[in-house]
Amino acid sequence: MRSAGVKSSLVLLFAISQLSATSGAPAQVQKPAHEAGAMQIYAGADVEWKDGPGSLASGARFAVLEGDPAREGLFTMRLRLPGGFHIAPHFHSGVEHVTVISGTFHVGMGEKFEKGKARSMAAGAFGHWPPGMRHFAFTEGETVLQLHGMGPWTVTYLNPADDPRKK
Numbered sequence: 230m231r232s233a234g235v236k237s238s239l240v241l242l243f244a245i246s247q248l249s250a251t252s253g254a255p256a257q258v259q260k261p262a263h264e265a266g267a268m269q270i271y272a273g274a275d276v277e278w279k280d281g282p283g284s285l286a287s288g289a290r291f292a293v294l295e296g297d298p299a300r301e302g303l304f305t306m307r308l309r310l311p312g313g314f315h316i317a318p319h320f321h322s323g324v325e326h327v328t329v330i331s332g333t334f335h336v337g338m339g340e341k342f343e344k345g346k347a348r349s350m351a352a353g354a355f356g357h358w359p360p361g362m363r364h365f366a367f368t369e370g371e372t373v374l375q376l377h378g379m380g381p382w383t384v385t386y387l388n389p390a391d392d393p394r395k396k
Contacts, residue, residue: 269294269295271294276292276294276307277292278290278291278292278309279291279292282298283393283394284384284392284393284394285308285310285316285384285393286314286315286316286393287393288310288311288314289308289309289310289311289314290308290309290310291306291307291308291309292306292307292309293305293306294306294307294375295377296380297380298378298380298381298382299380299381299382300380300381301379301380301381302379302380303377303378303379303380304377304378304379304380304382305375305376305377306375306376306377307330307373307374307375307376308373308374308376309371309372309373310332310334310368310371310372310373310374311368311371312332312368312369312370312371312372313367313368313369314367314368314372315342315365315366315367316365316366316367317342317365317386317387317388317391318339318340318341318342318363318364318365318386318387318388318391319363319364319365319384319385319386319387319391320360320361320362320363320364320385320387321360321361321378321382321383321384321385322360322361322381322382322383322385323360323378323379323380323382323383324357324358324359324360324378324379325357325358325362325376325378326355326356326357326376326377326378327350327355327356327357327374327375327376328354328355328374328375329350329351329352329353329354329355329372329373329374330352330373330374330375331352331371331372331373332352332368332369332370332371332372332373333349333350333351333352333368333369333370333372334349334350334354334366334368334372334374335347335348335349335350335366335367335368335369336348336350336356336364336365336366337364337365337366338358338362338363338364339363339364339365340363340387341365342365343365344367347365347366347367349369363387
């Protein structure tokens with residue numbers, strides 16, 4: 230009996246030590262507010278939109294709310310996509326977490342862009358899919374998404390000709 234308690238304690242101690250070893254703040258351009266010991270709140274009007282990111286076609290806008298998607302560590306960003314915006318089949322190296330803030334986001338799984346196979350995500354919907362999952366997307370009306378995950382965030386298009394960074 231006692232050895233089971235000791236074993237459980239050792240497992241817990243090991244888990245805690247692993248969390249502490251990996252939770253050190255990585256060098257980032259913008260340290261996440263929770264790591265800096267500060268609170269940050271964004272009113273919708275306070276979000277600073279920029280053109281891009283480069284991994285999406287012209288017309289997309291984005292705002293990084295926390296962290297830096299290009300660096301190791303937690304990040305949160307928003308995407309504002311015009312109506313009828315298409316994202317060709319691609320995948321990510323990390324889990325993709327998507328919350329639809331406004332509009333409708335249609336996402337389909339697979340290596341071919343097939344509108345009929347997409348599932349609709351209306352405002353308020355949340356979804357996540359694993360690293361490497363091939364998927365495509367399009368919008369219905371202007372759509373704002375919030376993405377969060379662990380960086381570095383990558384986007385790899387299945388057909389390199391679809392990659393806006395190569396045009």
